[in-house]
Amino acid sequence: MSKPIKHSEANSDFFDRVYQVVRLIPEGRATSYGAIAKYLGAARSSRLVGYAMNGAHVHNDIPAHRVVNRNGMLSGKHHFPPHKSMEQLLSNEGIVVADDQIQNWKNVFWNPEEELRL
């Protein structure tokens, strides 16, 4: 059997998996694109994670604000709506953000490989 391809929807398994992981991020925590990518088995596809986030806005259960780059910097804050900025959402969960960067990032970092522990 080959693959059941839909003709109007891209069978982007990657994106769906990214969304699944992002949904699992607990409140008050955050993770990085690379961590998710690595968890999915493609550490070098971290760009896809970010790109997936770009399409995440159509989903309502994707806390994209909990996903930042590996430095804990809010690289995607410019893609958030003005009334609910990334920094505001994070701060709302108890995460301290200063200068577009998560403070105590090492502590806030949520590693799916460790937390989900396969």
Next chain:
DNA sequence: CACTTGACTTATT
């Protein structure tokens, strides 16, 4: 159908 861009990361110079 080919080329460019993108919310990244790692390795190399």
Next chain:
DNA sequence: TAATAAGCCAAGT
């Protein structure tokens, strides 16, 4: 330490 190159995959032009 900073700058550059390469790698990954999808969507847009």
